[in-house]
Amino acid sequence: MRPVERPGLETVAVGEGQTLNIRLIQYPAIATIEIDDEVYDALQVPEKDRPEAMKRELAISLYAQDILSFGKARALAEMSKREFHTLLGEREIPRHYTDSELADDLEYAR
Structure with missing residues (x-):
């Protein structure tokens, strides 16, 4: 053939x-x-949405495997911090917090 x-x-x-x-x-x-x-x-995604969906899924996977940081994965997914954080929560993917990020968040909360 x-x-x-x-x-x-x-x-x-x-x-x-x-x-x-x-x-x-x-x-x-x-x-x-x-x-x-x-x-x-x-792919079970409309063709016009495939590039966006594939970047989002790649970003989630790379973040979950600790290959990309939250910021870089979020940028790859082309999502805001809040949107990406929400998506990770929906997928039950734990947030990878560094000591520095925790300190920044605690300082911000004060």
């Missing part, structure tokens, strides 16, 4: 006689993430 060439897709070899159609998603000045076309099409 020959691969079908479609605009917006790149065909790459994945094994002997096997190819995969890949859709490239590029975020301005940030990064490019390669997602298999079949996976991209299977």
Whole structure:
């Protein structure tokens, strides 16, 4: 079976006689993430909302794994502090507090 060439897709070899159609998603000045076309099409999110949803889910995952700080994850998700904090609460993801952040919050509360 020959691969079908479609605009917006790149065909790459994945094994002997096997190819995969890949859709490239590029975020301005940030990064490019390669997602298999079949996976991209299977997302249960309207196509117009996919880039935003994927950035939000990536931000949540990276924060939960302590790979990104709260501020950087929030920036990746393009959400306000309150919105991102609320989203983490809805997902039951604990906030990673550093001693410095705790001290700042205690000082602010006084």
